[in-house]
Amino acid sequence: MTTLSVDSYVPGGSLLHRWDPRLKLISLLALMFAFATVQHLTLVPAMATLSLGLYAAARLPLGLWRQRLSYPGLLILGLVLVLPFSLGPTVIWQWGGVALRQEGLVASALMAGRFLSILTLGLILLATTPFLSLLQAMRRLGLPVILTDMTLLTYRYLYEIADTLATMQRAMQLRGFGQGPQAWLRLNRQVLEQRAMLAGNLLIRSYEQSERVYRAMRLRGHGQGHPGRRSDKMQTLTPLWGLTATLLGAALGLIMAEVALHHGYNGIGL
Amino acid sequence: MHIPDGILPAQVCVAGYAVTGLATWYSLGQINRRPDPSADIPKASLLTAAFFVASSIYIPLPPASVHLTLNGLLGVVLGYFAFPAIVIGLFFQALALGHGGLTSLGVNAAMMGLPALLAYHLFQARNSLGRPLREPARTGLFAFLGGALGVGLAVLIFLSLIILNIPAEVEAKAERAALLALSLSHLPLIGVEGLFTALLVLFLRRVKPELLEG
16 A cells, blocks of 8 residues: 555646636546447547547646556456457468457457547546545535545545554564465465454554544534535636537547447448 | 456446446435434544555465455445445545546446445344354354355456456357356355455454444
């Protein structure tokens, strides 16, 4: 948990940084879902151009994008590598028992194109909007209060609890738990019990802390029906109606193009 | 065990959000029936954070090691708060670690959250269905079943979604065979998760029984 960071915000002054988070959330989510509808390879360049154009407009570092690819890329990479050799009857290249198939290749390219384009849009949303502004935008778009309060409190104590676990694990190691040759290869009741007690202790500590937090919140008027000084006003940001309309139009255009291509389907998704 | 963006068609992603929306609405409705719903928010939030962190504890499962999903345990401990907690946890995982994705958040939340709610109801049924058993065997058994059911159902939904939604040209027979083979390969994980849940619940029963009141 050492590299844990919920807030991926990268400060900047680009157009996307100044965009009202509510409109940004709606527009980018609409575009992501439009990307998810794409089933024809001919639309992949349009998706890629749109997402890369927006990434460039957000002036975000390329390293951030590469870093984001690391984990989710594994499942996608597995599928992208396996499908061209296992899917479809049309063999376009063969070497011994290994055959490259057209249908699998198209399916892989589509999947990779969709994944990379949606991931890029998600990253633009998270890297140009501070986490708390994003949460506030969701709240103003109708997310229930219980969910936003829980998200805020979870976010507030996440790092503290991660530190507690790190301390407890260090203490266990210093006392000799999990040591010895090939300790990571042994699974027995004792090992499982140690891990269960570690997790159990973490839950108990968090529970006891939550009781203190609740008492402190009550003393500050939480649940008394007075919102107090908590402001629901959002930081003044530009609505950018033109950009919003362009992206919503692009999302609609992609869906319509997909429907049109579907009706003239040529059998292999091209 | 998260489905990333780009794998599932948009219709499935939208259906996932619809199911998650309904399940969240139902869970929040049950929470709002309590005399003081806000009283449980700090407890649920800090436990959500703790579960999120605890899921990083690795368990040796030779020849590798695994991280547990803990969705059954979440259901057992948090009750109706488990579903919102899973939505928040998955949202954080998508933001912090890139696990899952924003378009697949609804599908992932339904995949983990619905089994968690079932695990909660199964654990609550220990007092009626498990009456012939004595304590602590009764609590241990139902905790094991809750933990195993949570991850077992999630694995089944995950594999079904992946296999049924990717290759349009794969035969139905091959799909069924792959689903069966992959499900069987997850049996050790299901057993370990059930055992881990049982041990943890028995520990909580001894040290902090009020945590098991749901």
